[in-house]
Amino acid sequence: xxxxxxxxxxxxxxxxxxxxxxxxxxxxxxxxxxxxxxxxxxxxxxxxxxxxxxxxxxxxxxxxxxxxxxxxxxxxxxxxxxxxxxxxxxxxxxxxxxxxxxxxxxxxxxxxxxxxx
Numbered sequence: 657x658x659x660x661x662x663x664x665x666x667x668x669x670x671x672x673x674x675x676x677x678x679x680x681x682x683x684x685x686x687x688x689x690x691x692x693x694x695x696x697x698x699x700x701x702x703x704x705x706x707x708x709x710x711x712x713x714x715x716x717x718x719x720x721x722x723x724x725x726x727x728x729x730x731x732x733x734x735x736x737x738x739x740x741x742x743x744x745x746x747x748x749x750x751x752x753x754x755x756x757x758x759x760x761x762x763x764x765x766x767x768x769x770x771x772x773x
Contacts, residue, residue, distance in 0.1 A: 660722035663732040663754055666761055670752075671715040671738060675707035682763050683755060689767035712738045719749075728756035729764075735771060747771045 669677055678699075688697045697705060715738040723731045732752045739745050753765040 659724060659730055660720055660732070663722055663730060663752070663761065664717055664720055664734065666754070666763070667717065667732065667734070667736075667750075667752060668715060670763065670766070671712045671736070673706075674711070675703050678703050678706050681760075683757065686763055687765050689765075691768060691770055710740050710742065713741050714739045725753070730754045730761075736768075 666681065670681070682699045682702065684699060686699045686702065688702050689695070690697070694705075715736055717734045717736055719733075719735040721733050725731055730753070732754065733750065735747070735749050737745060737747050747770070748768040749771050750769075751765075751767045752763055754761045755764045756762075
């Protein structure tokens with residue numbers, strides 16, 4: 657099993673995916689932590705936000721590391737460089753915690769910390 661590869665593929669879908677993807681792949685108690693002014697969002701707030709926001713066009717992941725926390729829990733950390741058509745490049749260090757529920761990895765926690773280019 658290549659846990660880093662599996663989880664980074666899911667991360668790309670979170671960066672580019674629509675609200676339905678978020679609804680299906682976030683745990684019920686998921687928390688998302690973004691730089692101000694967004695702050696902390698729960699699942700329903702995240703889904704609502706995604707349905708109103710333009711999605712990322714391109715995203716590149718580097719410095720990827722994954723650690724199994726338990727049989728059904730994993731931590732993924734990486735540096736992302738993302739672009740939207742109408743915005744400048746966004747660079748962040750991100751952390752995500754996934755849990756396996758009903759045979760599928762679901763996102764339980766995600767945090768972004770802006771990085772320098």
